[in-house]
Amino acid sequence: AVGVRAYHQNVIDHYERPRNVGTMNKNDPDVGTGLVGAPACGDVMRLQIRVDPATGKIADVKFKTYGCGSAIASSSLATTKVLNMDVEGVAGKVRNQDLARELCLPPVKLHCSMLAEDAVKRAVDDWKAKRAQRDARAASAS
Numbered sequence: 001a002v003g004v005r006a007y008h009q010n011v012i013d014h015y016e017r018p019r020n021v022g023t024m025n026k027n028d029p030d031v032g033t034g035l036v037g038a039p040a041c042g043d044v045m046r047l048q049i050r051v052d053p054a055t056g057k058i059a060d061v062k063f064k065t066y067g068c069g070s071a072i073a074s075s076s077l078a079t080t081k082v083l084n085m086d087v088e089g090v091a092g093k094v095r096n097q098d099l100a101r102e103l104c105l106p107p108v109k110l111h112c113s114m115l116a117e118d119a120v121k122r123a124v125d126d127w128k129a130k131r132a133q134r135d136a137r138a139a140s141a142s
């Protein structure tokens, strides 16, 4: 792994003080969970969103990354972007190129920011799948 001194200051800040680290109950119907792994290095990231059913906005977001500093910084930055976003509007708004640029990641670390983009996507997909299931149950019950 690259020495921390080689990282850009923005990375160091998100690395030393990562935002929104933690876990939510994945069985909560309003929580979507994205779990992704990077084949290149074996690092794993879990990112969760909780959507306020009244507003459709992402009211809470948490992540846990078992990986390198760039992956931690990328997920930390990604969480700050999605918080308070409309869940329907997230697609395409958290892009790994943007994360990498803001954090000044070197090319060999691009897959670390890709992990964060994928984790956000999966979390939203999981939330949507849960909602579809719930809607189907409600429809069959009526």
Ligand code: FES
Pocket: 001, 041, 043, 067, 068, 069
């Ligand atoms: Fe070092 Fe991913 S390769 S933590």
Ligand code: FES
Pocket: 038, 040, 041, 042, 043, 067, 068, 069, 070, 071, 109, 111, 112, 115
């Ligand atoms: Fe693999 Fe960073 S080195 S996620």
